[in-house]
Amino acid sequence: MRCLTHPLLRRLLGLSPLCLPGGVSQNKGPILSPKWLPLRQSCSARPGLVTATDVVNYWQKVFEASGIPEARESSEYIVSFVLGAKTFQSLNSKSLYTPLTAVQQEQIQQLSIKRLERMPVQYVLGEWDFQDLTLKMRPPVFIPRPETEDLVSLVLEEESRKCEKNSGLCFPVPVPHPVILEIGCGSGAIALSLLCKLPQSRVIAVDKKEAAVDLTRENAHRLLWLRAGSDSFSFLGSAKQLLFWGPIDFIVSNPPYVFHEDMACLDTEILRYEDLDALDGGDDGMRVIKTILALAPSLLKDSGSVFLEVDPRHPDMVENWLQVHPNLLLVLRAIHKDFCGIALSPL
Amino acid sequence: MSIPGVFYITFLLRDIRTPSWRPWILRKQQFSLPGVPLLQAAGKNSSFNLLGLTEAELKEQFVRGDGPGGQATNKTNNCVVLKHIPSGIVVKCHQTRSVEQNRKIAREILQEKVDLFYRGEDSDVFKEKKASEKKKQEKKRKAKENLERKKHFKEICPRRVRETFVIISIHSFQTNR
Numbered sequence: 196m197r198c199l200t201h202p203l204l205r206r207l208l209g210l211s212p213l214c215l216p217g218g219v220s221q222n223k224g225p226i227l228s229p230k231w232l233p234l235r236q237s238c239s240a241r242p243g244l245v246t247a248t249d250v251v252n253y254w255q256k257v258f259e260a261s262g263i264p265e266a267r268e269s270s271e272y273i274v275s276f277v278l279g280a281k282t283f284q285s286l287n288s289k290s291l292y293t294p295l296t297a298v299q300q301e302q303i304q305q306l307s308i309k310r311l312e313r314m315p316v317q318y319v320l321g322e323w324d325f326q327d328l329t330l331k332m333r334p335p336v337f338i339p340r341p342e343t344e345d346l347v348s349l350v351l352e353e354e355s356r357k358c359e360k361n362s363g364l365c366f367p368v369p370v371p372h373p374v375i376l377e378i379g380c381g382s383g384a385i386a387l388s389l390l391c392k393l394p395q396s397r398v399i400a401v402d403k404k405e406a407a408v409d410l411t412r413e414n415a416h417r418l419l420w421l422r423a424g425s426d427s428f429s430f431l432g433s434a435k436q437l438l439f440w441g442p443i444d445f446i447v448s449n450p451p452y453v454f455h456e457d458m459a460c461l462d463t464e465i466l467r468y469e470d471l472d473a474l475d476g477g478d479d480g481m482r483v484i485k486t487i488l489a490l491a492p493s494l495l496k497d498s499g500s501v502f503l504e505v506d507p508r509h510p511d512m513v514e515n516w517l518q519v520h521p522n523l524l525l526v527l528r529a530i531h532k533d534f535c536g537i538a539l540s541p542l
Numbered sequence: 543m544s545i546p547g548v549f550y551i552t553f554l555l556r557d558i559r560t561p562s563w564r565p566w567i568l569r570k571q572q573f574s575l576p577g578v579p580l581l582q583a584a585g586k587n588s589s590f591n592l593l594g595l596t597e598a599e600l601k602e603q604f605v606r607g608d609g610p611g612g613q614a615t616n617k618t619n620n621c622v623v624l625k626h627i628p629s630g631i632v633v634k635c636h637q638t639r640s641v642e643q644n645r646k647i648a649r650e651i652l653q654e655k656v657d658l659f660y661r662g663e664d665s666d667v668f669k670e671k672k673a674s675e676k677k678k679q680e681k682k683r684k685a686k687e688n689l690e691r692k693k694h695f696k697e698i699c700p701r702r703v704r705e706t707f708v709i710i711s712i713h714s715f716q717t718n719r
Contacts, residue, residue: 268619272639284621284636316618324639341620341641342612348642453614464616474613504612 244294247274251283254307261311264462269316273306276320315464325384328391330414332382336407337473339384343449346504347388349531349538350375350447353500354393357444372396373444376437376494378487379403381473383411385447387418397440404470442496449504450483452476480506484513492523492541500528501539510537590666592657595649601625602645624648631655 245253251270258266271283277299280286295303309319317323317332324330325339326347332338354373373396377386380400390398402408437443453461453474465474476482484503491501505513510530517525517539529538603623621636622644633655635648654667662668 265618272618281639282636285638315616317616324643326640326642338616340612340616344640344642449613451613457614461614462616465614469616506612 245300246292246294247278247283247286248291250274250295250300250303254303257307258310263310263313264464265316269310269319270307272316272320273310274303277302277306281324313463313467315468318468326388328384328387328414328418330382330384330387331410331417333406333410334468335470336404336410337381337469339382340449343385343504344388345531346447346449346502347385347392350389350445350502351392353502353538354445357498374440374442375399375445375447376443377401378446378448379407379450379473379483380411381407381449383414385449386411387414389447391418399437399440399443401437403472406470407473437494442499443494444496444499446487446491446495446499446501448483448487448502450476450487452480452484452504452506452509454478454480454506454508476506479512480509481512481516484509485516488513488517488523488525488539489520491525491539495541497541499541501525503537503539505537513537513539590654590657590670592653592666593660595626595653595656599627600649600652601627602648620644622648624652626652626656629656629659631659 251267251274254270254273255266258269263269275281275283275286278286278290278295280290306319310316314334315338317338318334321332322329323332323338326344330339373393375386375389375393375396376399377389378401380386380402383400386398386400390396400408400411402411451472451474453476455475455478458471458475461474476484484505487501487503491499495501510527514527517523517527524541525539526541527537528540531537601624603625618639620639620641621634622641623632623634624645625632631652633648633652635644635651637647638644657665658667
């Protein structure tokens with residue numbers, strides 16, 4: 196950031212001091228010169244006019260010069276967002292070469308300044324997609340990772356497998372209303388995805404942090420078809436109270452599973468902005484995993500399952516731990532190596 | 543048993559309307575079933591009769607970052623590169639910000655391209671393209687025709703110039719004597 200106005204950098208980037216049209220001059224950002232914004236006039240249609248492609252290229256170079264990871268991707272997401280699209284590839288060719296308005300350029304600049312502070316793109320844009328849902332994102336609530344989309348798919352597969360089994364009976368079985376408990380809901384990605392795909396289900400989303408609960412609630416209300424049939428309350432106490440809606444079919448979680456010793460190596464984006472409690476799993480990364488597993492038998496139906504996203508080292512560790520705790524009567528059923536999730540069920 | 547820490551139960555979500563959802567199975571585990579055709583009813587391809595693709599024929603590449611994956615990283619590059627090994631066709635999809643969606647769309651696009659590759663003019667994809675091109679041309683032709691017709695009409699029926707009338711009234715000043 197400090198380096199952007201450095202004359203050496205400008206020379207390095209081959210930037211000519213061309214003025215951007217419009218009122219960028221009002222900005223007194225900490226990084227960029229308030230007077231003008233240098234912009235290379237490489238493939239722009241006419242002098243003084245900048246296209247989306249120009250701006251993406253420009254900010255990519257700025258990000259690269261400042262050591263921002265995923266410079267190209269960040270730049271593309273920001274510009275696409277301001278143009279009302281999800282990704283650069285999804286913009287039609289007309290948008291790519293239409294000159295940007297001054298307002299748009301200003302918006303892009305404001306967002307890019309945040310990115311220059313190593314803010315994750317999802318927080319910069321204030322939203323992100325999880326499967327086919329667009330969810331609001333807000334620091335420090337944990338940002339859903341792409342691998343977790345696989346976790347949701349696995350739960351759905353299991354659910355449909357159960358349905359098939361039921362329908363194989365010779366007498367009619369009522370349509371199941373699975374009760375699903377998500378532990379550590381964060382922004383609500385898993386809970387809301389499951390609810391969208393299994394509209395007959397009942398989903399209980401739980402989190403230790405009020406910020407996460409608030410964000411999940413907000414995201415639920417944004418998905419307009421979810422009516423306000425939502426109750427919300429807080430409590431301190433026994434897990435048995437979770438059984439208000441009956442024994443549970445699925446417990447799903449992406450619990451904090453990072454080994455404590457690995458925490459310091461995390462990217463700056465994560466360390467600076469995300470809730471580290473959503474990541475730190477203790478010395479062996481199993482602290483919360485063990486809590487969930489210890490809880491499961493008293494909550495699950497006999498036919499129920501626990502689905503957890505874990506570290507690649509955990510499946511063996513979980514298996515060993517379960518052998519040492521036979522009283523839990525849980526068995527590790529499946530390990531999905533794609534993204535490293537495990538499925539467990541009662542013996 | 544009691545849980546350490548405070549749990550806030552957020553809410554019980556109850557859906558009222560039922561959005562439709564078509565089960566679409568795509569798992570790497572199905573490598574063990576090479577004969578199982580996939581993409582039977584995948585999105586917009588369900589109205590077409592396309593050659594099925596199996597996961598065994600596909601090679602997928604998407605960047606999820608080096609080192610520990612999952613929680614420990616926050617990569618935003620969700621671009622999916624999908625190759626159909628027998629034909630060598632490669633599709634790159636970055637239409638959405640979700641990896642799952644991009645994988646889905648990549649397969650749809652790849653299935654169309656592969657069908658076109660093997661079936662050529664017999665492919666539903668080809669036929670649809672031809673039909674839509676024809677429609678476009680027809681539309682253009684009709685528009686042109688309409689324009690010509692309008693021009694012609696103007697030539698044979700020029701607009702009349704409106705004449706301005708001045709009305710004067712003449713009063714008689716004859717008086718009855």
